[in-house]
Amino acid sequence: MSSISHRQSDGDASSEKAEKTSGKDVFSGDEEHDIRYKTISWQFVSCLMIAEIVSNGMFSLPSSLAVIGIVPAVILILFLGIFALYTAKLLVDFKLNHPEVHNMGDAGYLMFGATAREILSFGTIVFAIFGAGSELLSSQQALSTLSNQGLCSTYLVLISAAVTLLISLPRTLDRLTWMGLVSVVVITLSGVVAMIGAGANPVPGRVLSVSMESNFYEAFLAVTNPVFAYAGHFMFFILISEMRRPEDAMKAAWCLQGFATIFYIVFAVVMYVYIGNTVQSPALFSLPPKWAKASFAIALANFLFSGGIYVHTAAKILFVRFFRNTRHIHSHTPLGWATWSLLCFLGVAVATILAIAVPIFSYLIGLAASLFAAWYTYGLAGFFWIHDTYHLKGGMKGVMGRPVGAGLAVFTVLSGAFICVGGTYVSLKLIVEAYADGAVGKPFMC
Template sequence: MSTPVELEKQESKRDAEKESEAYADPFGDESTAAVKYKTLEWWQCGMLMIAESISLGVLSLPATLAQLGLVPALILIVGLGIIALYTGFVIGQFRTRYPHIQNLADAGEVLFGAVGREIFGLGQLLFSIFIMGSHILTFTVMLNTVTEHGTCSIVFGVVGMLICMVCSLPRTMKNMTWISMCSFASIFTAVLVTMIAVGVQHSHRGVSPLVQATVENSLFRAFSAVTNIVFAYCAHVAFFGLIAEMRDPREFPKALCLLQIFEIVLYVVAAVVIYLYLGSDVASPALSSAGPLLSKIAYGIAIPTIIGAGVVNGHIGLKYIYVRLFRGSGRMNSNGFVAVGSWIAIGLSCWLVAWIIAEAIPNFSDLLGLISSLFASWFSYGLGGVYWLHLNWGQCFSSPRKIALTVINVLIILMGGTLCGLGLYVSGKAIHDDTGNASFSCANTA
């Protein structure tokens, strides 16, 4: 019969084993694994982040300049980009402290226990599916533009869903690298074509007389534009998953700087050039501003981004479900029937839900605003402050530097809450007031 001391030791051992299992590497020992995940170099990670972030977001920015005016919009684009760089560094620090984290659910468990795990995991999954839906919607707009509404928009949406589903079949992030590189080259070229097109078409008049440094605005109209800028910096939801698949996670800051520097520069240049030539006549997505012929060319060039960036974003959500189902089992690294079949079933289910969302909210700006308000406000901004406070709890007022950082991070949390609350109001009102396109309609979404 065990003594009380021995029973206490046995209980402590069981608790330690449970904790070790909960905080285990999600991919396990890959030395002899059939499927290896931790293979990303820092530049590959950076390219995946660029493909995930610089896609649909840049297409909405010229219209935000028209809504806010040139000066306020540029301040917001640069300012929110710098804050996103800081919160990205905090995410990297948080993952270094807790190297078992593979997704937002793991981070939620560290912060708030089992309840946090479920809430954060559901949030990450819904965010990924909404992003997937926005890419299906853009695919529909693209085909309507290129074919001049050749058939029912619902058919175009189904085609987009099936193509994205097929491209989602690879299970590792490294296999997404080529898709991400094609996506980046695609959106960069499409935006460049649009800038050249509007510059050539309106070169005779120079800067548009409709350009304004500031615009008198309502809260609804102004904050709708702000949510589109926030969407342009929505890559943070994928950072934990990308770091987990890096060969050397310590090199994550290099990938982050590659993303944010390129992102801010491209956003400012593209938004300013297109807005200066078109003024308040600029369309959203911006590719539609290039004129009847060149907009078709621009959308054609953008096809790899419309598909590829959606696939990269969707991969994050699919991987969350897959890891949740098979973490710690041999199927994580297996090519067997159950493993492959489960991955395909997860992908098909998520892309089907994404298609339903795209058909239910068939307005590009409205959908981006809703995604920004519900998810990006916290994942890219507010939660960065929460992570920092968790890492520094008990030392927040230990020095002048810590006090300053504490104030900054509390303000970031408040900013995330404000973006979420006001953003939900304006995006909900925009969806309610929009009479341009009906849900589940064959109408021309272009």
């Protein structure tokens, strides 16, 4: 059944939507063009997914154990990994049913109309740019640690931004796959080195907690670390769109979630066991200097690559929006390349300005994740299931005839809403407390 056939009887508005979403893949007929997008295997897509998701967020996980205890934190990380796999399945199914969907904005347009497209596209771009800025800050932390804080942090961010720009510039994701593979290797090795460093230098008299009582604010603040450590689904439509065989996308999702969940649990537990409740966020700051330097040095390549792919994602959304169904997508035209280069430059420039000129940027990252990533990774997946089951499998009767699927879809939507509201509250409170405590610095400080 066509992805739009169910709308053909809904009047003029639906006819207009049907005309604009024709069911045609934005990269269809790829083999006939100069620039070919649909070239990536599921193995390399899994590398890109792992490199993007298992990045700097991993280093904050041990601090969650220090707040809520080992057992609740491990259960939470495991549950969120399984839950993220389930929402990935719903996302993949939606993409296969609607090959014209290239990004979250396209999905929003198909389900809810033009306003949803603008909101979800804007949110994806904002979150991608904030993600790039976060990686720039992590790169700056790594370089500052390696140089013993001997260079101005602003200069270090600018150096990282230049490398990030170069990584983002290839038009097709297949040009980034080898860097994705290297990125997976280095972030894994960095975590292993950190665990060895913690094991070789356990904190004397450390205190460990199996479980801990805390208020809602402290508990939810700790929960946000593992929640957003899985927040990478906003890129999945774009990655799947450049696969040779999109139907293999779930294989990549299995690799991602299996690796991420196991590695997250092992890393968080090992670091916490040897450091205890004094573990910092990121955890590498709790290691002796030589071990922190070694781990940061190895992870640096991942930070730079992740920042580059975030910028690439933001640029790709706008580029496809500007030039969809034109020759500039598939051909080496001056306008196409000038626009693409400009979009990448602007993405890096905005991320750099946020990182060095906005003192509360680290808090704003959490706010952006709460407002957008909570929906992209969790909540929207429930809407995907409800939409396709209703329109492709018998309307309301089809939905009600699948009580388990419907219940999980509703739970998914409510989970996204809860994470969004709770995370927003925590992020805003953190900002207020930071100003009250005088913890907010000034722009362009070294």
